[in-house]
Amino acid sequence: LGIVVLVWELVSGGIVATDVLPAPATVGAEIVDLFVSGEVFSHLFISLFRVGVGLGLSILVGVLLGVGMARSDPVENFFDIFLSMTYPIPKTALVPLAILWLGVGTKAAILIVFLACLLPIVLNAYNAAENVDQNLVWAAQMMGTDERSILYKIVFPAxxxxxxxxxxxxxxxxxxxxx
Structure with missing residues (x-):
């Protein structure tokens, strides 16, 4: 890391113009100024808000969708096609569509974060719900437990x-x- 910073310092202003590649000392001074003025905190809050909302929505939808697909064949048959089609698409390819649909701003950023995070959560929730010990489910069914209780007391905790x-x-x- 030290070698990279040293090369950066030597290249900046010599081989590459300082307005294209400012020196590390200049960048460090600007970072300190952003923190001292407090300007960075508003931007940081907005970014964390976008990540939090997008990730939170993807957790909520992903868990419900993954467990629903594992526990219900019609749900799996319906959503498996969409997941199979969207899996190979790079999530950054959705940026122009999100901007087209929602404009530039918080809504588009939340949508992109949501779509990018949805698949790993759905797949893990699906695999987890598929691999729940069937003996526990059968034992609960034999004792007269309804499907909702099985879902909340056995499947979700597992x-x-x-x-x-x-x-x-x-x-x-x-x-x-x-x-």
Whole structure:
């Protein structure tokens, strides 16, 4: 890292003009000024808001969709086609569409973060719900437990570790999509 900064300092102003590549000392001084003036905090808040809302919505929709697909064949048959078609599309390719639909601003950024984070959460929730110990479900059914209680008392608690893995995968994706 030190070598990179040293080369950057040597190149800036010599080989490359300072208005194209400012020196590290200039960049550092500007960073300090942004923090001292407090200007960076409003931008940071807006960015974290966009990531938080987009990621939160993707967690909510992704868990419901993934568990729903694992527990219901009609839901899986309906949504599997959409997930299979959208999986190979780079999420950055959705930026022009989001801007076209919602304009430049918070709504478009939230949509992009939401769409970028949705797939890992859906896939992890789906795999977790598919792999719930069937003996637990059968035992609950034999005791007369209704499907809703099985979902809330057996399936959701059993899927939490894998859902958290999907969230851990989605967090860096959210920040990449935000940029």
């Amino acid at each position: 899927t939490i570790p894998e859902i958290m893995t999907g969230v851990r995968q989605a967090v860096p994706i959210a920040f990449i999509a935000l940029v």
